[in-house]
Ligand code: ATP
């Protein structure tokens with residue numbers, strides 16, 4: 001679907017040899033997940049604890065006094081923590097939670113901005129054997145009530161400022177026993193007095209470790225539960241895909257309110273012993289480049305929405321920064337437009353590596369590896385050990401080249417263990433393959449696989465447009481539009497049409513210099529230009545018959561375009577759950 005040439009990798013493509021030197025060999029040699037367990041630490045009887053693997057096991061090694069976390073606040077306040085510091089702080093936090101009666105399997109939720117307390121309290125809860133939940137600090141009372149009430153959380157950990165939102169709904173939360181305020185004198189005193197050592201709960205690998213609610217892009221968020229075992233997948237993918245190693249400084253821009261922040265800012269990344277940067281401020285191109293420079297970031301994991309915003313900002317500004325330490329760039333969360341991959345090459349001398357996964361999969365499933373050629377616009381290939389397939393709606397497997405439901409063969413270590421309180425919903429994600437009976441997981445996304453084994457994202461099943469008998473994925477139309485110099489971002493939907501079933505409608509955010517001009521007659525000309533551009537570069541049937549300029553696309557807090565909101569507004573329908581909408 002893309003006209004972009006393949007980016008070939010050879011030994012000059014990387015500064016140091018990748019952790020996964022040869023993808024094909026790794027796939028061929030893969031036998032069983034348990035073969036990798038020796039890289040983690042299990043207790044007797046095969047018990048495990050994710051937090052122990054992220055932090056404690058490094059204490060006995062050369063990493064004891066290594067920086068685990070460089071923290072910088074929005075106002076520029078800086079702090080640093082070694083692995084030993086996080087070990088002690090999380091032990092103390094665990095002891096405080098235990099004193100409050102938090103028990104194995106009970107839920108404790110973090111409602112915190114991205115401050116150091118979030119990280120060590122997350123680990124502390126894991127150590128008690130309770131289930132850690134995360135909540136974006138921007139959540140309002142309704143979003144909080146939905147999640148805290150559904151999960152029957154016993155403890156919420158928050159700040160003075162955020163606590164007010166909990167107070168509003170507290171009378172509806174009979175299970176909530178304690179609200180811990182981390183910026184209070186009480187917490188400071190408790191931390192001071194708490195013992196530095198704690199007994200880390202020995203968990204069965206299948207016992208729940210954390211839960212979080214999906215991004216809510218397509219509907220009401222679901223409470224996805226993950227087990228301690230998931231750390232194996234998170235560790236291996238952080239090693240193979242993010243290519244983390246000891247000399248790196250790694251920056252994951254995700255918030256732990258989103259699964260990426262848990263799997264690759266806490267568990268998988270620290271399980272590899274890497275030094276991480278956490279910046280709690282907002283997106284701002286200059287500040288982001290400053291962070292990359294100041295901390296000599298070498299591996300950077302971010303999202304398409306941020307990349308598009310950096311592209312929209314004057315790319316000249318990047319020249320003011322010394323980013324020579326960067327060696328590996330990755331992206332997640334949304335389809336990565338091929339133009340973003342190319343832009344990385346142009347500006348940083350490095351392509352972005354797309355990675356596809358979901359809250360439910362608990363870890364990266366399909367991705368581009370440092371050692372593998374990149375086809376810009378493709379998600380890449382399944383992680384060694386993961387088998388992905390494309391299925392028809394009738395549960396028959398489809399051959400290469402055909403578009404269908406993207407599915408993952410069961411089981412893998414970070415496969416979700418439950419949808420909290422909704423066993424039927426959970427079961428609905430799985431099906432038996434016609435003919436073989438093999439169990440598969442249905443992702444809800446549509447994709448194709450090409451003859452070389454690369455997977456291409458088409459769209460979420462709900463978003464795929466059926467126009468004049470053809471199926472069109474919004475992503476390819478959006479990508480075609482984004483390539484036009486006037487366009488920063490685009491959200492594409494199907495709009496019911498009596499003749500064609502649906503027509504394609506695009507909502508377009510224009511580049512600054514085009515915004516004023518597009519208000520008058522020139523706007524109409526630009527619309528025609530854009531239509532012609534997509535017709536020419538994509539396909540005659542896939543161009544948007546309607547184009548509307550808007551200032552901003554509705555997005556989730558994890559940065560995903562919410563096409564369902566564009567559609568509901570267009571059709572004058574109720575807009576549904578908006579708890580994860582970026583701004584109301
Ligand atoms: P909800 O399930 O509540 O609607 P959500 O699906 O956005 O929300 P997440 O689990 O955070 O919640 O996101 C996973 C989804 O994000 C995937 O199913 C896919 O649609 C999209 N996604 C993630 N990474 C990629 C990628 N690399 N390419 C294309 N799409 C991606």
Ligand code: MG
Nearest residue numbers: 214218358444
């Ligand atoms: Mg989803």
